[in-house]
Amino acid sequence: MLASTLVVRALWYTGAAKMKRTLSVVFAVWFFGAAIMLPYFNWQYAVEHGFMTWMFFGEIIPSAKALVWPYYAFKRVHDGKNAEPSTVLIRSRNEFTTFLNALRFSQQATKIINRGEEPTREIMAQIIQFEKKALAVGRAVDCNVLNSVYPELVLSHTR
Numbered sequence: 001m002l003a004s005t006l007v008v009r010a011l012w013y014t015g016a017a018k019m020k021r022t023l024s025v026v027f028a029v030w031f032f033g034a035a036i037m038l039p040y041f042n043w044q045y046a047v048e049h050g051f052m053t054w055m056f057f058g059e060i061i062p063s064a065k066a067l068v069w070p071y072y073a074f075k076r077v078h079d080g081k082n083a084e085p086s087t088v089l090i091r092s093r094n095e096f097t098t099f100l101n102a103l104r105f106s107q108q109a110t111k112i113i114n115r116g117e118e119p120t121r122e123i124m125a126q127i128i129q130f131e132k133k134a135l136a137v138g139r140a141v142d143c144n145v146l147n148s149v150y151p152e153l154v155l156s157h158t159r
Helices: 002-049 051-057 061-067 069-079 087-114 121-139 143-149 151-159
Strands: none
Touching: 002 051, 002 069, 051 061, 061 069, 061 087, 087 143
């Protein structure tokens, strides 16, 4: 009888120690996840709702979301949103690359002009060639896609 009581108590205490260890690991993972997700949810709230709204409600709503971050992590996995990059992002990246190429051609022409050399026919032909390339590449850019991701980017460079 005494031996069985000692065995049960030993198992109980061993199980409690394992349970404490397991719960402390789970709590540590949850805590560090919340510490990482808090700035992310604050940034996301500020981007979606604006700076002033974030100033007033930024510590309430994003903090609550950070506390229940496993819900959002599992929801995102089961929704399949992180399976492939968004086609909008891929298209905007391609449009932005095209836009940068147009700017690079224009800058090449500007560099030639700023060298301060005497404008000969060859130099003028190079400048015109780079400007024509810049216009051709720039016309291929879909401004609506860029403006949806980078508001007023195209407008500020086409004035």
